Amino acid sequence: MRELLHEILSSLRNNKLRTALTGFAVSWGIFLLIALLGAGNGLMNSFMGNMEDYISQSVTVEGWRTSKPYAGYKEGRRIQLDAKDVNYTQGSEWKGVIENVSTTTPSTSATLSLLGNTVDGWLVGVMPDYQEQEKLKLAAGRFINPEDVLQKRKVVVISTAQAKELRPGEAEDMVGTWISIGQISYRVVGVYHTDERSFRRSVPIPYSTYKGIYDSSDKIEGISFNLRGIQGLQEHKAFEENYGGAIRRMHSIAPDDQRGIWIRNGYTDNLQMNKAGRMIRTALWILGLLTLVSGIVGVSNIMLITVKERTHEFGIRKAIGAKPRNILSLIIAESVVITSLFGYVGMFLGMVACQVMDKTIGQSAVDLGMEKIQMLVNPSVGIDVAVEATLVLILAGTLAGIIPAWKAARVKPIEALRAE
Numbered sequence: 001m002r003e004l005l006h007e008i009l010s011s012l013r014n015n016k017l018r019t020a021l022t023g024f025a026v027s028w029g030i031f032l033l034i035a036l037l038g039a040g041n042g043l044m045n046s047f048m049g050n051m052e053d054y055i056s057q058s059v060t061v062e063g064w065r066t067s068k069p070y071a072g073y074k075e076g077r078r079i080q081l082d083a084k085d086v087n088y089t090q091g092s093e094w095k096g097v098i099e100n101v102s103t104t105t106p107s108t109s110a111t112l113s114l115l116g117n118t119v120d121g122w123l124v125g126v127m128p129d130y131q132e133q134e135k136l137k138l139a140a141g142r143f144i145n146p147e148d149v150l151q152k153r154k155v156v157v158i159s160t161a162q163a164k165e166l167r168p169g170e171a172e173d174m175v176g177t178w179i180s181i182g183q184i185s186y187r188v189v190g191v192y193h194t195d196e197r198s199f200r201r202s203v204p205i206p207y208s209t210y211k212g213i214y215d216s217s218d219k220i221e222g223i224s225f226n227l228r229g230i231q232g233l234q235e236h237k238a239f240e241e242n243y244g245g246a247i248r249r250m251h252s253i254a255p256d257d258q259r260g261i262w263i264r265n266g267y268t269d270n271l272q273m274n275k276a277g278r279m280i281r282t283a284l285w286i287l288g289l290l291t292l293v294s295g296i297v298g299v300s301n302i303m304l305i306t307v308k309e310r311t312h313e314f315g316i317r318k319a320i321g322a323k324p325r326n327i328l329s330l331i332i333a334e335s336v337v338i339t340s341l342f343g344y345v346g347m348f349l350g351m352v353a354c355q356v357m358d359k360t361i362g363q364s365a366v367d368l369g370m371e372k373i374q375m376l377v378n379p380s381v382g383i384d385v386a387v388e389a390t391l392v393l394i395l396a397g398t399l400a401g402i403i404p405a406w407k408a409a410r411v412k413p414i415e416a417l418r419a420e
Contacts, residue, residue, distance in 0.1 A: 018305070019338065025294055026339055027346035030393055033288030034350025034381050039357060040284040042379025044277050058100075058133040060264045061085075061247065062222040070254035079251050079260050083218035088246065089225060097239070101225045102129035105210045110203060112162060114179045119165035121158070121203040123181060124221070125210025131192075133224040140172035141190030148189075148206040156186040157204045159194040184213065227267075236267050288389075296396045300403070315412075328406065336398050343390045354380045 063079035090101050105125035112119050130136075131143040139160050148155050156179070158166075163174040171191040178185050186205065230239055244263050245255060253260035314327055357379045 022338055023342035023345070025297075026342040026393065027349065029292040029294055029296075030343050030346030030390055031350045031353065032291045033389055034347060034386055035353045035357075036284045036288045036291075037281075037381045037385065038350070038354035038379045039376065040280055041381065042357065042361075042376030044280060045377035045379075058224050058226050058266050060133070060222055060224045061089075061244075062262045062264075063251075064259050064262045066253055066257055067259040068254040068257045070257065071252040073252060077260075079253065081220050081223060083220070084250065085247060086220065086223060088250065089223055094243070097227060097229060098225045099228055100129045100133075101223065102127040102133060103207060103223055104130065104221045105207065105215060106219065106221045107202065108214055110181050112158065112166060112179055112181055112203065114166040114177065117166050119162045121162055121201045123203045123205060123210070123214070125207040125214075126204045127207050129224065130204060133226075136192040139191045139193040140170075141175035141188070143190050143192075144204055144206050149208045152208045152212055153206060154184065154186045154209060155189045155206065156181070157190040157192055158188055159192055159201070159203075161194045162201075162203070163188075163191050233268065233271060236265055240265060240268075292389075292393055292396070296393070304403075318412075324410070332398060332402065336394060339394045339396075339398070343393045347386050347390045351381070351383075351386060 061081070063081045066073070066075050066077045066079065069075045086101065086103055089098055104127075107122040107124045110121055110123040112121055126144060127149065128144050128146055131138075136143070136157075141157070143157055144155065147153070158174065158179075160171050163171050166179060167174055167177070171193075174188045174191055177188050179188060180186075181203070227236075227239065230236055240263050244261055247253075247261050248255060248257065251260065314322075317327065318324075357376055361376050361379070
């Protein structure tokens with residue numbers, strides 16, 4: 001074994017340019033694969049992180065504008081949900097299927113003020129289930145509870161960004177503080193978490209309080225609820241068709257007009273996000289593997305050239321008693337050493353590239369006006385994936401060396417000795 005390794009190293013030293021070119025092809029292939037996978041993971045982590053606050057397992061129903069004329073109405077009619085839609089949703093037809101029904105009012109622009117400090121927001125009347133359905137994470141205090149709604153209390157929940165504008169300091173410092181919204185005073189009972197990427201500016205107050213002060217009509221902005229006993233994509237689509245069709249009939253909307261009533265189903269949204277993630281990762285793997293092919297082809301070509309150049313040497317070896325398997329093992333071992341050595345070099349550089357992306361691009365954010373989006377979040381590849389990819393390259397490099405090795409093993413000594 002030691003003699004075999006010595007021969008391989010001697011061959012690599014005597015052919016530095018050939019070895020360097022082959023090694024570069026191998027290293028470049030594995031480097032690009034890991035860098036692409038790291039960037040893809042960072043992109044998906046960024047996408048999922050930016051969307052996780054807005055995707056839930058609940059169903060949200062809102063009125064939009066119609067896209068088709070129907071029953072004497074023109075297209076473009078604004079659909080406003082009302083109390084009869086809530087009654088239908090809570091009715092016996094959907095008993096056991098729809099639960100935790102929550103409603104929200106249309107939002108109203110408002111200015112929050114405290115001791116001369118002001119901040120803008122959108123006042124909205126909500127039910128207690130709003131927190132879970134909108135995935136609001138409390139930084140301090142509590143959310144609106146049933147007693148607040150029943151007693152029409154003047155309480156409010158604000159965001160951490162709004163809390164910092166009103167009173168710089170910790171979020172819990174705002175809990176229990178009275179702030180002014182217009183001419184009315186509200187007590188802050190909770191602060192929900194936001195960061196620099198979030199554009200949430202909603203200011204939840206009890207639904208009954210909002211209706212009693214700002215809007216006495218039966219109009220509502222949206223209905224949210226959870227589904228029970230419905231599983232699988234087909235069942236969810238069937239529910240959307242049946243429920244949505246009933247709401248459209250109640251508002252004289254064309255049955256095939258999908259824009260009049262908007263139904264956001266968290267289950268199908270998550271399926272679509274996961275599908276998009278799988279497609280992106282698959283595309284990156286394909287691109288990376290195609291890059292690896294160039295390295296494998298390079299190894300195969302170099303081994304063919306090696307066999308051609310060393311034909312005379314192989315003839316001498318066989319003439320003095322070397323067996324075909326000795327020649328075969330020598331060529332394959334050289335192929336394995338080249339792919340292993342430079343493969344792990346490429347893996348190391350690829351992992352370093354992921355860390356560089358994390359410290360540079362990963363720390364930057366793009367300002368879209370309403371929000372800031374972080375470009376890459378944790379653009380890394382698991383060490384297991386990196387090692388597996390490198391092992392695949394080594395295996396492929398070994399297979400690439402088999403054909404040249406087989407040719408070398410078959411050459412007859414007399415023909416090899418004649419070769420120049």
